[in-house]
Amino acid sequence: MSDEKIIQVPTMAEMLAKGEIPEILFWVGCAGSFDERAQRITRDICKILSHVGLKFAILGTEEGCTGDPAKRAGNEFLFQMQAMMNIELLNGYEVKKIVTACPHCFNTIKNEYPLLGGQYEVIHHSQLLQQLIDEGKLKASGGESFKGKRITYHDPCYLGRSNNVYEAPRKTLEALDAQLVEMKRCRSNGLCCGAGGAQMFKEPEPGKKDINIERIDEALKTEPEVIAAACPFCMTMLRDGVKNYNKEEEVQVLDIAEITARANGL
Amino acid sequence: MISQLIFAVIFILAIALFTYNIRKIVRNIKLGRPLKRSDRPKERLKTMLRVAFGQSKMTKRPVAFVLHLFVYLGFVIINIEMLEIVIDGLAGTHRVFAGLGILYNFLIACFEWLALGVLVGCAIFLIRRNIIHVKRFFGVEMTKWPRTDANLILIAEILLMIAFLSMNAADFKMQSLNQETVIGSFPISQWLVNLLPADLDALHIIERCCWWFHIVGVLAFLNYLPYSKHLHIIFAFPNTYFSNLHPKGQFSNMESVQHEVKAMLDPSYTPPSTDQPVRFGVKDIQDLTWKNLLDAYTCTECGRCTSVCPANITGKLLSPRKIMMDTRDRTAEIGKNIDHNGNFSDDGKALLDDYISREEIWACTTCNACVEACPVNINPLEIIVNLRQYAIMEESQAPSSINAMFGNIENNGAPWKYAQADRANWREVN
Numbered sequence: 001m002s003d004e005k006i007i008q009v010p011t012m013a014e015m016l017a018k019g020e021i022p023e024i025l026f027w028v029g030c031a032g033s034f035d036e037r038a039q040r041i042t043r044d045i046c047k048i049l050s051h052v053g054l055k056f057a058i059l060g061t062e063e064g065c066t067g068d069p070a071k072r073a074g075n076e077f078l079f080q081m082q083a084m085m086n087i088e089l090l091n092g093y094e095v096k097k098i099v100t101a102c103p104h105c106f107n108t109i110k111n112e113y114p115l116l117g118g119q120y121e122v123i124h125h126s127q128l129l130q131q132l133i134d135e136g137k138l139k140a141s142g143g144e145s146f147k148g149k150r151i152t153y154h155d156p157c158y159l160g161r162s163n164n165v166y167e168a169p170r171k172t173l174e175a176l177d178a179q180l181v182e183m184k185r186c187r188s189n190g191l192c193c194g195a196g197g198a199q200m201f202k203e204p205e206p207g208k209k210d211i212n213i214e215r216i217d218e219a220l221k222t223e224p225e226v227i228a229a230a231c232p233f234c235m236t237m238l239r240d241g242v243k244n245y246n247k248e249e250e251v252q253v254l255d256i257a258e259i260t261a262r263a264n265g266l
Numbered sequence: 267m268i269s270q271l272i273f274a275v276i277f278i279l280a281i282a283l284f285t286y287n288i289r290k291i292v293r294n295i296k297l298g299r300p301l302k303r304s305d306r307p308k309e310r311l312k313t314m315l316r317v318a319f320g321q322s323k324m325t326k327r328p329v330a331f332v333l334h335l336f337v338y339l340g341f342v343i344i345n346i347e348m349l350e351i352v353i354d355g356l357a358g359t360h361r362v363f364a365g366l367g368i369l370y371n372f373l374i375a376c377f378e379w380l381a382l383g384v385l386v387g388c389a390i391f392l393i394r395r396n397i398i399h400v401k402r403f404f405g406v407e408m409t410k411w412p413r414t415d416a417n418l419i420l421i422a423e424i425l426l427m428i429a430f431l432s433m434n435a436a437d438f439k440m441q442s443l444n445q446e447t448v449i450g451s452f453p454i455s456q457w458l459v460n461l462l463p464a465d466l467d468a469l470h471i472i473e474r475c476c477w478w479f480h481i482v483g484v485l486a487f488l489n490y491l492p493y494s495k496h497l498h499i500i501f502a503f504p505n506t507y508f509s510n511l512h513p514k515g516q517f518s519n520m521e522s523v524q525h526e527v528k529a530m531l532d533p534s535y536t537p538p539s540t541d542q543p544v545r546f547g548v549k550d551i552q553d554l555t556w557k558n559l560l561d562a563y564t565c566t567e568c569g570r571c572t573s574v575c576p577a578n579i580t581g582k583l584l585s586p587r588k589i590m591m592d593t594r595d596r597t598a599e600i601g602k603n604i605d606h607n608g609n610f611s612d613d614g615k616a617l618l619d620d621y622i623s624r625e626e627i628w629a630c631t632t633c634n635a636c637v638e639a640c641p642v643n644i645n646p647l648e649i650i651v652n653l654r655q656y657a658i659m660e661e662s663q664a665p666s667s668i669n670a671m672f673g674n675i676e677n678n679g680a681p682w683k684y685a686q687a688d689r690a691n692w693r694e695v696n
Contacts, residue, residue: 206582
């Protein structure tokens, strides 16, 4: 590929070795690290962070699962082992502020780590994007135009209902001058993609339909050109749903970070 | 004088029986584990006023909201009328508050309008349940008793309101026939006047019969509450007061596990000694917190939780309403066991498996839709996750793919089988 390049993303260890302290830690998460589709979101977030000149770092190979799927599945031991190891690491680097693209990591570090001794300012990437747009550091210009495109946004449960973040992701889409169409079940009434509570890692129980198909049926009713996601798990479930109807050509499933990166030509 | 005496006896007996039964329920709720829920009293009071008193979460379903509002306001405000009836009954007076004059007329008029509202509301509720068959009121857990219970409540309320209006109508007609100045204002019951006989004695009998039917009916209804989902008219208030004030995504921390994990990571750490052997997670009622049990007794079986549950919508076995109903049924069963044996004697049953199946708990996506939907801040999700904790930590029984995920996290620090060393490889590919 012609535009192939290695993104310069330092780790906390590398930064420390140089005697530098980043403004913010980018918590990549397991999906963002290993899932091929989610890796593209991860890279776009790095591009955005570099573009606005924010000094950031990742933990790299030192990062470990936050323990979210273990906790939701009922394995408190495993959750706490993960949590305590991560907290020790984060506290060791004196991390103050964390941004993450995964609502599950976001929720766990923000709400559950403080109970185990890990106090950080945690934001979801949608909140960071909104902040950058508000500050005028990010504009939807110089790249692909989303003007007038029909976009429907799917609320991730762990961002919306769990933490009341409904407006930030919508603000990033409003900046595009796109046509935002809401599904019938949105915001606090949003319907789960079917992956939370460790469902991502198991076959669904018998029923008449898969949850992501129910969700995609509703999303497709809005006749969208883009379905916007803000969670790597939702991304997988929504994409599978679109594939199920062979609509990959007509309907794109994109993370709000990808949309923002494209709109800015990054 | 005799009627006053009879009234006093009935009244005292009804209150005593009600107190006796409520105390039993409170004792049952106290079977749960301790949980601190008395911090931030201001915020709690606000939540209660907004959610229970202000009905804020009901507005999501406008039709049900308006109908329920009629019945709710009727219930709350007609209590002033009840006060008068009780004083009249005990003191042998008739319309003791009549001295309030215009204000009294205004109040009686309000009660009449509200009575009509309750009547219409209950009638439409009956139609929705029995003729239109609103989907929410059906489901595997809605067996014969829950449906009968709902219908009984609605019919009782309709009868009580008819008695109230007939009583007023008879009183109004008597006053008119006697050519007295009319005490009270009867905007609704005046329509019934022509249906009544013009004979004073007959009117007096009708008025007394309705009066007695109304008050005895109300007292009987009060004593029906502890056996019914209708208990929510009382428990909705404490239940919202003791609501979870943390973000919905914050699942409670297990301190017992924390001590063990700390000791594992740091051999010098000595966990505080505990008197009781700790069970991890929830197998039966005694492992739940008192708030979970209060939730169960508060549940009105309205099914808003189930109708928004993604698992239930897509035909899976899980129904959050059933989780609450099972929890209450099992608590009541244990309560009876204690009444019978003095102490709980093992009956070989438990909440998990005998009431709630594994298939149900594993179908949950922990999306919090049920918690969001409940008009009285009940949390079925917490019970589900706590049952999972028992299955995992006490029994090691999980779907095999879940065990594989645990293994991956333990060995590779990620739920998928990728090497920790490859975690940052995404930097090199594009």
